[in-house]
Amino acid sequence: MPRADTEPPSTGATSASCTTAPGNRYRIRPSPLIATAHEKSTTVFSLSTLTSHSTLSGGHTRSVRSVAWKPNLSPHKLCLVSGSFDSTAGLWRWEEEKKATGDDLEVEITSNHDDSSDKDDAEKDWEFALVLEGHDSEIKSVAFSPSGQYLATCSRDKSVWIWEDVGVNEDDDEWETVAVLNEHDGDVKAVAWCPDGARSGRGRYSSDVLASASYDDTVRIWREDGDGEWVCVAVLEGHAGTVWGLQWEPKPEGTRFPRLLTWSADQTLRLWSLKEEDDEEENPPPQHAWGSLGGIPNTMRRSLKEEWECTATLPKAHTRDVYSASWSADSARIASTGSDGVVVVYGEEPAAADSETSHDEAAVELDGDVHMGNRNDSKAKGPPPTTWKVLGTTDYGHGPFEINHVTWCKRYDLECPLSGEASRRCSSPQVMTVWSVPGRSRENRELRGVLA
C-alpha cells in the first residue's frame, strides 16, 4: 500500500471528524472511509487499514469528477453520489446485510484484514440505485446539504441544479428537481453547502445556504426564500481567473456566520465574510435605503441581497492554478495545492499577537510570510483581525505531476491522540507528510493528495 513514509505517529494532523458530534463517535459502520473518484469509478478506502473497502464501477461512461456521502444515515447504511463528466449523477447505496447485529460489526471490520474476501463482499453490497439526469454537459461537483435533504449538482452547462429527496423512507430514492439556477456565465466548477444549517437562517430565508464557483471568475451565494424559490443573494467578485473550488469555514468562531474560502486559477486563495447586521432577529434590518419601508411586497424583499466582502487573501505561495484546498475543522488550518504540485499549509493568528512559533522550527524558514489583515479592523462588529501565514510548503507532492485534490484527514491507522492539543503539536510542518491512498503507484498526470 502506498503509504509514503514512516514519519512519527505525530504526523497525524487534524481532520474533519469534528464535523460530526465528537461525543457520538460510534463505529458501527466500517468507517472512517474515504471515497476517491478516479477514471470512471469510485473507490472507497478504509482510513483504518488503508486498504480498499469497495469499488463503485460500471455506472458512468466518463470520468467521475466528484463524490459526496449522504449525511445522517442509519449506522448500517451508506449512500454516495457520484458526479460524472457523462453529465449524470449516480446515487449508490450500500447496506450491511450479513452481520445483523451492530455490536459485532466493529470487531468484524477492524479484525478483517482478508483483503480479497472483504472486497468481494463489499462490492456485492453497492447498489447503483438511481441516475440523476438533467444536465446537458459534464457534472463538475456534487454536494449534499447538511441534513441530506438537498443535493446540489453543477455542470459545464453553466447551471446549478438542486434536487430534493422526497421519498418517505430513506431508500425510496425519489428525487425531485427543485431548482435550476442559470445565472453563471461559465462552467460551474464547484458547489458547497454551508455546514452550519441551524444558525444560518436569516429572516425570510430558510437555513440552507449554497455557494457555487465558476469559470466566470465569480462565486454566487444561493438561498431558498421561504416560498420554494432559490435565489442568488450575493455575487462575490474579486478573483482574476476561474474559481476552481470553495469550502465553508468548518468551525466558525462564536456565533459568527461561517466564512467562505475560494481558490482560483489566479493562483490565490481568498476568504469572504458576510457583513452581518446588528440585530438579526425576526425583522430583517434595513439593508438598503428602501429596506426600512415596512410594506414592501414579497417580490421586492426577495431581491434583497446579502453583502459579502473579501476579508483576506492568503499569502501567495502558488505559481500556477490552485485546484484544491481543504480547511481543517480541528486545527482551522488550510491546505492548498494545484498545478504546481506544491502543497501549502496556512495558519491563522490574531493580527496583533506575536506568532507562536518558538516551538515550531519550520516556521522560521517560511517563505511568503505576508501579513494580510482584515480590512474592517475598525468595525466593532466585524470579525477580529487576523493574519494568515504560510506554515509550511512541500514541493513535488506527487513528484512532477499536478495535484488535483487535497483533504485533511485523521490517521486512524496509527495510535494518534485525537485531542486538540495533540493536533496542534502534530501538525508541525517539518513532519507533515503528503501521502496518497490510491495514487502513488500510478503513472499519470493527475493524482491526488491526502494530508495526513
Add this chain to the structure above:
Amino acid sequence: MDNKDNANPTILTASELPTRQIKKRKSPASADDAKFADAVSRRPLFLSDPFCDVSWSDGTESEDEFIEEPIDEQEIYDLISNITDPEHPISLGQLAVVNLPDVEITPLPSTPCDPNALRRVLVKVTPTITHCSLATVLGLGVRVRLEQALPPNYRVDVVIKEGSHSQDDQVNKQLADKEKSCCSTRERHTQGCTGQNAGNLRLDFTYANSCATALCEL
C-alpha cells in the same frame, strides 16, 4: 463573421522552416549542439512515447536522460510544427501559426535542476485569421500534443500571440483550462472539419487518476 480574410495565407516551404542546422549556423558557439548533430533526422523521442511509463520516482535513469538531452525550443517546435491545420493540409509550421521564436522554456533548458522541478513551456500561436473559432482548436492541438509528448514535469501554456486574434482573452482562458480540451474538439467535429490532426488529439479530457475525495468519518 469574416473568416475569409486570409483564405490564402502565406505558406512557407519546408526549406524555410527552422531546423537544428539553421540554428547551429546561427549560434555555433553552443557546445551542446554538437551532441545533437544527429538528432535532426531522428524521430523525436517523445513523439511516439508519451513518456508515461517512465517512473518519476525512479530518479536516476530519467535524470541522466534529461541532463544529457535537455529538451530545447527546437525540439518543442519540431513536435508542434508538423501538426496540420484542420482547414489546410499544411502544417502549422508552414502556415507560421507556430514559430520558433515564440517558443519559450523556463527555466532555460541548459539550466540543470531537480528532475521533478517544473519547466514551463510557453507557446504563442499566431492564428491565420483574426476572427476564427479555430484559434482555440489550433491552440489546443498544440497544447495536447505537447502534454502528451513531454515529461510530466513540463507545464504547457499556449496563448494567442498578442494582437493576432480578436478575442485573445477568451481564447487564452479556454486554452488554460485543462477541463476544456474536449469542448473544442467537439466543436470542431460539429463544424464538419475532418481535421487531419484529429488522430493526434485525445478527444475528451479525462481525469485518468483520482480527482476528488469525500470523507465519511462518523
